[in-house]
Amino acid sequence: MSRIQAVKGMNDLLPGQIGHWHRVEAVLRDVAWRYGYQEIRTPVLEKTELFRQAIGDQTDIVEKEMYVFEDAGGVSLALRPEATASTVRAGNEHGLFHNRKQRLWYMGPMFRRERPQKGRYRQFHQFGIEAFGWPGPDVDAEVIRVGTRVWKELGVAGVKLHLNTLGSEASRTRYRDALRDYFTAHVDSLDGDSRRRLERNPLRILDSKVPETRQIVMQAPSMMDFLESGERENFDSLVDSLSRSGIEPVIDDRLVRGLDYYTGTVFEWVTDQLGSQDAVCAGGRYDGLVASRGGHPTPAVGFAMGLERLVELMSVQDIPADGGNLDVYVISMADQQTAVDIGEALRDAGYRVCEHCGGGKLSNSMKRADQSGARFAVVVGEEEQAEGSVQLKDLRGGRGQVRVPRESLVQTMREIG
Ligand code: HAM
Numbered sequence: 001m002s003r004i005q006a007v008k009g010m011n012d013l014l015p016g017q018i019g020h021w022h023r024v025e026a027v028l029r030d031v032a033w034r035y036g037y038q039e040i041r042t043p044v045l046e047k048t049e050l051f052r053q054a055i056g057d058q059t060d061i062v063e064k065e066m067y068v069f070e071d072a073g074g075v076s077l078a079l080r081p082e083a084t085a086s087t088v089r090a091g092n093e094h095g096l097f098h099n100r101k102q103r104l105w106y107m108g109p110m111f112r113r114e115r116p117q118k119g120r121y122r123q124f125h126q127f128g129i130e131a132f133g134w135p136g137p138d139v140d141a142e143v144i145r146v147g148t149r150v151w152k153e154l155g156v157a158g159v160k161l162h163l164n165t166l167g168s169e170a171s172r173t174r175y176r177d178a179l180r181d182y183f184t185a186h187v188d189s190l191d192g193d194s195r196r197r198l199e200r201n202p203l204r205i206l207d208s209k210v211p212e213t214r215q216i217v218m219q220a221p222s223m224m225d226f227l228e229s230g231e232r233e234n235f236d237s238l239v240d241s242l243s244r245s246g247i248e249p250v251i252d253d254r255l256v257r258g259l260d261y262y263t264g265t266v267f268e269w270v271t272d273q274l275g276s277q278d279a280v281c282a283g284g285r286y287d288g289l290v291a292s293r294g295g296h297p298t299p300a301v302g303f304a305m306g307l308e309r310l311v312e313l314m315s316v317q318d319i320p321a322d323g324g325n326l327d328v329y330v331i332s333m334a335d336q337q338t339a340v341d342i343g344e345a346l347r348d349a350g351y352r353v354c355e356h357c358g359g360g361k362l363s364n365s366m367k368r369a370d371q372s373g374a375r376f377a378v379v380v381g382e383e384e385q386a387e388g389s390v391q392l393k394d395l396r397g398g399r400g401q402v403r404v405p406r407e408s409l410v411q412t413m414r415e416i417g
Contacts, residue, residue: 009114009122011308019321020311025107026322027153028127032105035146037129040104042086044111048076054085054289056260058201065112079111084261084286084302085293087130092295101133107307119277119309128283130302136285137238140265141245143301147269147281148247155319156310159269159280161242163249165235166203166262167227169288175226176202186216206256222253231264238265261286265301273316274309281305326374327351328413329395331365334385342378342390342406349410370395376413 006012013021032039048068055062067079080086083106091097091104107127114120129146131139144161151159166172179202187195191210198205206217227235242249249267257266266284274280283303290298314321328351332339339355346353354372356365362379369377379391390409393401394416404412 007122009116009120011121011123015324017311019324020314020319021307022322023320024154024307024310024314025127028105028107028150031146031149031153032127032129035103035129035142035149037103037105037131037146040087040090040106041108042080042083042090042106044080044109045077046080046086046089048078050085050089050293051078051081054088054261054293055082056201058197058204059258059260061112061258065114067111067113081112082110082259082304083108083126083128084130084259084289084304087128087302088289088293088295088300091132091298092290092293097132097290097295097298101131103129103131105129117277119274119306119312121308125307126304127307128302128304130300132290132298132300134301135287135299136265136301137234137241140238140285140301141241143283143303144242144247144249144267145245147303147305148245150281150305151269154310154314156313156317158273158317159271159313161247161249161267161269162252162255163239163242163265163267164252164255165223165227165231165265166256166284167223167231167264169263171226171228171231172203172223172263175221175223178221178226179203179205182220183216189213189216201260203256204258206254207258217254220254224253235265257282257284261289261292263287267303269305271313274312277309279306280309280313324373325352326354326372328353328376328378329356329369329372329374330354330378330380331356331362331369332380332385333362333365334380334382338380338385342380342409346378346410351410351413369393378409 051066052062061081066081068076071077087104096102108125109123110126111123113122116122129143131143167175180198183190183198183202183205189212191208191213194205194208194213208214208217255266255268262284264285264287268282269280270278271280281303285301287299290300328346330339330343330353343353343355356368375396377393377395384390389403389405391401392404392412399416
């Protein structure tokens, strides 16, 4: 019988890798908590229409990457490709933005049917934060500081912040017109996708990876020249605030995002240590999305980071994972209940313990103790059972073996350290 394998681009996370994941997840929860963000959990399935309208129907995600199927009543549903749209939907649905500001975070699997390669998967995980109700630039700087603190707490180095602004609706419209004129003049040198985008979404051409198109993009007009004075001041004040926190972004006036909801500030952290999938975290401001989804006009800004890329970066940089080893392996050659009782008492004292199961010879059980990675083995033979003692063996630290009364086992382990 042929063995069924996992779906392409969807990974199992095996016990050997999970320590890094635990560390990343713990740091992310802690950082979000310390900045006053609250968790929100939304379903992995939403109506397809939500993503089509929020992300934009000419984006790669909506055009080719969503897992879509029809529900019984003919309703089209999609596995979420990202969670900003879902967070906005949930906020509107439950009145979270009514006369209230919200700092929210989420973490979980997302789904995009992209061509799988290293760092790009069809099921991947994001941690994201979304701040609703503040027009910026203070909160833009806060969101960026949250990301920066994540790198600091994890000990990840070499992620560089790229920053741009897409301006207001009015200035973006003028910029879009100027870009359309410019690209129309060079239409013969553009790739097919870019030509298709020329009419409705010329900004996305700036993001093209096709070498010939990139040549044209290099000479294209810059958004910076189309900002109104207030917008320019806001952007400068954001850069200044970041600089006061020791964050020096690369101002990248070609940075646009692959989702249509962005307005104003946009940013991405990139690294040169992960190959072509170099964006570890990305986000920006989306002041129009809440209202366009039927809510009160609510300015908003946020980001999402890819956990697979973060975990990979930790491996590349040799950053230790959360310790996965056992503290104690308990073997009883007398009766199993003795091992169980000792195990439970050690867990009461906070230790991580496994009891040997399935009997067998002492030498084999000791081999298992060693393979378990535990620091100590606790062994009870008939003699120890009779006198209420145990043999405590230091498996790693070279302190040998001592016989101790059962009631002073924890004390002795603490003394050994
Ligand atoms: P995004 O740029 O599409 O933005 O994704 C954010 C991050 O998710 C990327 O920088 C990358 O680290 C990770 N990522 C995306 N696709 C994949 C993939 N196929 N495999 C592995 N990792 C991936 C958003 O999703 C926006 N919702 C971010 C946001 C939140 N903007 C405002 N608030």
